Amino acid sequence: MEVDISPSVSLFNEFFTTAYRNKINQLANRYPEHASLFVDYSELEKMDPGIADALIHTPDLMIEAAEEALRQMNISVAAGVRFAPHVRFVNLPSEDKLIEQLNSRNINELVAFKAVVTKRAEVMNRVKIALYKCELCETEFKLIVVKNFTPPKRCENCKKFGTLKQSEEESTYVDIQKAEVQELLERVRGGAPAAHIEILLEDDMVNQIAPGDNIDIAGILRLRPPQKMKQKQDFIYTRYIEINSVRNLKKDFEEIEITKEEERRLVELSHNPNIGDMVVDSIAPSIYGHSEVKRALALQLFGGTRGKTMRGGMTIRDDIHVLLIGDPGIAKSRFIQSVSEIAPKSIYVSGKSVSGVGLTVAAERDELGDGGWTLKAGALVLASGGTAQIDEFDKIEEEDRAALHEAMETQTISVAKAGMVAKFRTKTAILAAANPKYGRFDQTKNLGDQFDIPPTLLSRFDLIFAIVDVLDEEKDAKLATHILNTHMGLDRDGDTGVSETLEKDLLRKYIAYARRKVSPKLTKEASEKIKEYYVDLRRKSKEAGSVAITPRYLEGLVRLAEANAKMRLNDIVEGSDADAAVALFTYVMQQIMTDKATGLFDVDVVTTGKPKSERDKLQKADTVMDIIRDHLRKNDTADIEEVVADSKSYDLDETTVRRIISELLRKGVIYEKEYGHIRIVGEK
Numbered sequence: 237m238e239v240d241i242s243p244s245v246s247l248f249n250e251f252f253t254t255a256y257r258n259k260i261n262q263l264a265n266r267y268p269e270h271a272s273l274f275v276d277y278s279e280l281e282k283m284d285p286g287i288a289d290a291l292i293h294t295p296d297l298m299i300e301a302a303e304e305a306l307r308q309m310n311i312s313v314a315a316g317v318r319f320a321p322h323v324r325f326v327n328l329p330s331e332d333k334l335i336e337q338l339n340s341r342n343i344n345e346l347v348a349f350k351a352v353v354t355k356r357a358e359v360m361n362r363v364k365i366a367l368y369k370c371e372l373c374e375t376e377f378k379l380i381v382v383k384n385f386t387p388p389k390r391c392e393n394c395k396k397f398g399t400l401k402q403s404e405e406e407s408t409y410v411d412i413q414k415a416e417v418q419e420l421l422e423r424v425r426g427g428a429p430a431a432h433i434e435i436l437l438e439d440d441m442v443n444q445i446a447p448g449d450n451i452d453i454a455g456i457l458r459l460r461p462p463q464k465m466k467q468k469q470d471f472i473y474t475r476y477i478e479i480n481s482v483r484n485l486k487k488d489f490e491e492i493e494i495t496k497e498e499e500r501r502l503v504e505l506s507h508n509p510n511i512g513d514m515v516v517d518s519i520a521p522s523i524y525g526h527s528e529v530k531r532a533l534a535l536q537l538f539g540g541t542r543g544k545t546m547r548g549g550m551t552i553r554d555d556i557h558v559l560l561i562g563d564p565g566i567a568k569s570r571f572i573q574s575v576s577e578i579a580p581k582s583i584y585v586s587g588k589s590v591s592g593v594g595l596t597v598a599a600e601r602d603e604l605g606d607g608g609w610t611l612k613a614g615a616l617v618l619a620s621g622g623t624a625q626i627d628e629f630d631k632i633e634e635e636d637r638a639a640l641h642e643a644m645e646t647q648t649i650s651v652a653k654a655g656m657v658a659k660f661r662t663k664t665a666i667l668a669a670a671n672p673k674y675g676r677f678d679q680t681k682n683l684g685d686q687f688d689i690p691p692t693l694l695s696r697f698d699l700i701f702a703i704v705d706v707l708d709e710e711k712d713a714k715l716a717t718h719i720l721n722t723h724m725g726l727d728r729d730g731d732t733g734v735s736e737t738l739e740k741d742l743l744r745k746y747i748a749y750a751r752r753k754v755s756p757k758l759t760k761e762a763s764e765k766i767k768e769y770y771v772d773l774r775r776k777s778k779e780a781g782s783v784a785i786t787p788r789y790l791e792g793l794v795r796l797a798e799a800n801a802k803m804r805l806n807d808i809v810e811g812s813d814a815d816a817a818v819a820l821f822t823y824v825m826q827q828i829m830t831d832k833a834t835g836l837f838d839v840d841v842v843t844t845g846k847p848k849s850e851r852d853k854l855q856k857a858d859t860v861m862d863i864i865r866d867h868l869r870k871n872d873t874a875d876i877e878e879v880v881a882d883s884k885s886y887d888l889d890e891t892t893v894r895r896i897i898s899e900l901l902r903k904g905v906i907y908e909k910e911y912g913h914i915r916i917v918g919e920k
Contacts, residue, residue: 244301245308247287252305255279263321264311271440272322273306274481280325291325295346295456299323299480322439324481328454335419336431338457338475346480348454351417353445354432354613358413362438365408368400376403413442420450421581421618434476441479447597447613448620448660450485453477494745502749506805510736515746515803518737520574528823532558532699533575535820536623536665537747538802540795541755553647555665556795557696559629561672561687562703568669572625575667578743581622583615595626596639597651597660616643616662629668630689637693640666644696668697698792699820700828749805756801758794758809765814766793785825793817859886860896864906864916873913 252260256275263273281288291298302323311319328348338347368377368388375393377400379385390397418432435455437444445451455477462472494502505511519530540554560568576584585595596614616624626632643649643662650659670687687694694700738746770793773785796817801809863882867874876897883893897914900906906914 241297241301241304244287244290244298245305247284248302248305249308251280251283252309255283260306260309260311264313264319267313267319267321268317272324272481274324274326275302277325277328292328292346295480296344299325325454326452326481326483334431335417335433338433342457343459345457346454347457347477348452350420350450350452350485351433352420352613352618353447353449353451354416354418354618355447356413356415356445359411359442360413361409362412363402363407364410367403367406367408369403370394370396370399371401372396372399410439411442413437415445417451417453421583421622434474435479435482436476437479437482441482444482445484446660448617448662450621452483452485453479454481455479494749498745499749502746503805505738505742505746512800512803514736514738515743518740518743519578520571521737523570523574526571526703528820529560529571529701529703531816531820532556532701533571533667534803535796535799536667537575537579538750538799539665540798541757541802542751543755551647552791553645554795554798555647555663556698556792556799557644557666558668559694559697559700560667560669560703561700564671568703569627572627572667572669575623576625578740578747579623581619582625583619583622584625584627585615586627595624596643596649596662613660616640616664616666617649617660619664620661621663623665623667626666626668628670630670630673630687634690637689640693641696644693666697695788698789698795699824701824702827750802754802754805754807756798756807756809756813758797759811761811762797762809762814765811765818766790766797769793769818789821793821796820856888856892857896857900859883859888860893860900861905861916864914865919868916868919873909873915876912876914879914 256273260273263270277288277291280291287298303320306323307318307320309319313319325346328346333347333349335349335351338349363381366379366381366387368379369375370377370391370393373391373394375391377388377392379388387402388400391399413436415435415437416432417435419430421430435453436458458476458478459473460476462474508514516527516530516534519533523530536556536558539556542554544552544554546552560571562568573584576582594614595616597617629637639649643664644666647661647663648659649662651657670689672687770785770790793814794817797809797813800813800816801807806813860879860883863879863886864874866882867879879897880890880893884890897906901908901914904917906916909915
């Protein structure tokens with residue numbers, strides 16, 4: 237039954253004439269390159285709430301009426317072109333709507349929600365105006381292809397059946413593109429899986445989105461009829477969204493709604509002189525001690541100042557990467573899970589259950605298109621703008637870990653798979669946890685000897701913490717009291733009284749507000765303190781012959797200082813923020829970046845896996861090997877006593893040389909052919 241839309245056309249005509257005349261004229265100047273008029277739903281609702289309500293419940297009729305009203309305005313455009321733009325509605329109320337809440341009552345209604353794009357198919361073409369020719373009388377018919385279109389079977393001129401044939405060359409086509417979106421991560425709570433749905437983009441909407449983009453969607457919920465299988469049909473339909481408008485949110489700001497009243501409370505909270513300690517104590521409050529680790533995790537959640545660029549336009553990373561290593565059963569996983577619950581936007585993955593493509597980007601068969609290949613965003617791309625927690629980091633396969641190098645430093649992922657080349661944003665702060673190779677962390681050995689994580693990846697973490705199980709009777713008593721009080725439902729901690737913490741939801745909003753609104757600038761005082769610390773460490777390391785700190789960690793210090801200022805909602809980085817960053821970094825250096833043989837700070841413990849003492853030892857071993865080779869050129873074997881004697885000319889003392897020879901024998905590099913005479917394994 238045909239519905240008369242002329243009253244609605246008149247209302248839209250009046251609305252466009254009064255509120256959108258200038259925008260329509262601007263669109264006419266750029267038509268047909270720009271073919272859509274974007275209408276603010278809230279403005280339409282102010283003018284006529286009835287028609288705004290009708291748009292939600294009968295969108296097909298109302299959108300048709302709006303587009304007809306535009307055509308009737310007879311706007312002049314380029315010669316030979318008819319002004320018939322799309323009308324797309326934006327700013328529909330979408331704050332509370334989740335994909336999982338779309339139900340049968342919403343079928344054929346206009347719905348709006350926010351989502352993240354997981355995959356996108358290639359652009360395809362659909363017939364818009366089909367041209368049919370009669371093979372008998374050669375009459376031509378042009379038919380507009382609309383929803384539920386049925387191809388004609390009889391020629392209207394000669395009245396014959398089966399004579400009409402579509403002319404594909406002379407038909408008019410429109411671009412279409414399928415994509416898949418899922419719920420925004422920060423809106424999925426309680427461990428529920430993120431709901432997803434297919435979307436259909438048309439005409440000038442194609443190629444406007446990419447996997448990983450956070451988007452605001454307005455579209456009509458449609459049903460796709462089931463396919464008939466062997467004359468049997470189940471009346472079960474799949475759903476998709478026919479897009480009316482889609483806007484890229486672009487910003488990485490957490491999509492958490494904060495009211496004016498809540499904003500006032502958050503600003504008031506920031507004036508509390510103890511706000512820093514309150515935030516730190518709110519991170520994993522059930523875990524006793526580890527205040528430095530908690531502070532680092534708090535700073536990671538706030539992050540550095542966004543949007544900074546170098547000369548030439550290259551962006552400077554503002555996300556802070558943290559690695560927790562150490563003994564099993566010391567709450568590393570609980571730290572990670574606590575951050576995952578607090579972070580406004582986060583993804584949690586674990587060990588063997590994750591692959592490189594699951595972390596980055598996967599190439600998979602395109603179920604949305606023609607069965608070719610498409611790229612699907614992985615965990616780091618989907619968490620862009622938030623945090624990713626990777627537990628059991630050491631259990632990830634080596635080739636899968638390699639995918640993290642680019643993601644952690646440049647915060648992009650370059651893909652060349654299945655003939656497709658692309659680049660994705662991964663502006664993600666990474667929190668990882670790993671266990672030592674031999675079960676427990678040995679504080680007398682260097683870091684590189686205890687983990688299978690390559691130094692190139694270790695060096696990309698701003699902070700690395702060794703969480704060690706130390707046997708200390710007093711500390712153990714306090715820890716036991718804390719755990720038992722927790723099980724008894726008591727908040728009181730032996731001798732510290734009631735700790736002041738923030739509720740999880742309040743802390744989440746405080747972090748979201750700080751990340752959204754606060755961009756601290758480095759002051760001269762803070763800059764000088766960081767510079768003095770950096771230069772002083774470099775000077776001391778020059779004297780010792782090691783490298784205590786590199787420019788990469790200097791940038792890390794700036795990020796930590798900015799995050800500390802952001803924790804207080806402060807727009808400037810003060811001297812105290814620089815002091816806090818330096819203190820935390822010094823703690824990490826004492827724990828991790830200290831050469832166990834010399835007791836000196838040496839960043840090469842992390843960056844190369846070998847501190848200066850080990851490099852010196854290797855150089856001495858190479859020298860001894862060269863002396864042995866020199867003897868073997870003249871004789872069948874090398875006499876150990878002669879090797880020791882010749883080593884003195886290279887400033888190597890007898891004890892060191894004999895120790896090196898013993899170590900080479902133990903490792904199987906050399907062997908003793910007869911007592912006191914050695915040869916090199918595998919060399920003639």
